Amino acid sequence: MKNLNQTQSKIFTLLGLISLLIPFSIYGLWIYVIDLGTTQKERVAIFKDYFPDFLNGRWSTTLLSIFFCALSITFSFMSIKSSEKLWKILNNIILISSSLLLLLNLLSMM
Structure with a gap:
């Protein structure tokens, strides 16, 4: 991959x-949400209520979350060679x- 300039980085x-x-x-x-429900089933129901219907699957x-973690790793890895210390x-x-x-998400699926 070609070197990125500072702005792109x-x-x-x-x-x-x-x-x-x-x-x-x-x-x-x-x-x-952990503090809102008394049982695990109630907590999961409250948690799912915050998301649209297409995100209510298991x-x-x-x-x-795994997708966005991988995307974040990719973007960060692309710009890791930035010359500015900060x-x-x-x-x-x-x-x-x-x-x-990402590891936490993958391990939680086991």
């Missing part, structure tokens, strides 16, 4: 960050967070 970093926010928001919503939100650190944080969240 920053855009890919921001796209990676935005892609990472979607899986984090799904997990944040699940943590919020693995729909998990697969969506952007390089941000890319590493995005890459590590996305990888850990």
Whole structure:
């Protein structure tokens, strides 16, 4: 792959960050819902009420989260060779967070 200029690298970093926010928001919503229901069945029903009907399948939100984690890893990996230290650190944080969240999603499917 050809070298990216600084602007393209920053855009890919921001796209990676935005892609990472979607899986984090799904997990944040699940943590919020844990306190709302008394049984696991009630918690799952409350959690599914926050999403549209096409995301109410058993693995729909998990697969969506896996997709956006992989997208975030891809964007971050594309711009990891940025010459500015702040952007390089941000890319590493995005890459590590996305990888850990991807593993969490994959292991939760077992």
